[in-house]
Amino acid sequence: MLGDVAALAMKDVRIELRSPASVAGALTLGLVGLVVTGLAAGPDTARLRAIAPGLAWLSIVYAAITVGERLDRIDRSDDAFAVLWLSVRDRRAIFAGKIMALTLMLWTISLALLGTAVVLLNIDPSPVAVALIPLALIASIALAAGVVVVTSTVGGNSQRVLLLPVALLPLLAPTLLAASQATGALVAGTVDASLPWFGLLAAQAALFGGLGLLTYEHGAALE
Template sequence: MKLFREVVAVAAKDVRIEARSRYALGAVLPFAATVLIAFGLSIGPGRTLLQETAPGLLWLAVLFASILSFRRSYEAEGEDGALEGLLLAPVDKAAVFLGKAAAVAGQLLVLEVVVVLLVSALFGLSLGSEPAVLAGAFVLGTIGLAGVGSLFGVLTESARAREAVFPLLVLPLATPVLVAAVRATALATGSPGGGGGSWLGLLLAFDVVFLSTGTLVYGYLLED
């Protein structure tokens, strides 16, 4: 129970910072929309091809948005020495990891609602085939990205070229999450074939691995 309260406190702090800066609304959302429009124009006007590629484009935009969100989250902590304060604070370091992951995951889920509606309007993506699988894909996929991003965000905070190092570390580990999320989303939006549940199970397994690993090692990374 104490861990839960600490997680909520850390997440609430990050949400308040985001509410004041409005970085997600002012920078991340327009960037994600621009990515979708640019790729859509490059693919061409073919409606069938746009619908087939829509799940991949959607998750590509989410990936880029998550990288921007995590970089901003840790930059805000580093600007005023807040990371050192977290290190000295009498809270479980696992709560810091989970709280920061939860805050960015919440922001991404809100952003994803807008992005999904945009993709549906631009590419004619059907949202009603398997809504439960679609919702599960976004929730579990976002949690997986949040776990990876929160873990490597603190690891690269002290790096000189952290803007370049962070994506290089995140992308390889985020790839299996993206593959599973894209496949589950494609099946949920009308692609032939079943097995959406198996992809959700794979996403859940990734989430457990990433969150468990982060909970165990985050304190050591924060101290370093």
């Protein structure tokens, strides 16, 4: 099962690396968002710093939805999904593989965006800000799991570009909130304040991942 998961995830990552449209697009959008918000809400750096974690994570949540939607669409565009569905022994491997691939992409995106925010806003991060790396990983898993649970069940649908954010943003609200708060705490150097948020992110990841594994075989849309 784990081997199948890795093989399926590598398939998605390889396709993305050959034409990195979705990760590059999401990254660019996030960067533009940071700069434009600077223009709209600045130039008071103190205020910008206060809103930066929330802004960065909102961009990452959007990236999760758009990149996740595209990963699902690539599978469905030439009916490749039907082939996967029939060729995998344990179909939950398709679900887990998708989460793994999306997690890797979101981790990359989130680290790049957080790093840029630090530079743009002249933040002098405390040394504990290194913990942003594992934080971004846990948050990426939670986001990926939530996005894959919903995209895999909604299936090919002409209205989904609009509907997926409507369904996903409220579901992912706790992740957005926890990741922003933890980032703020870590940049300020208060590790203790960030720890409960780590727990909350882990709970979201476990909830989406666990329920997804339980329901995938019965709930996945084949077309």
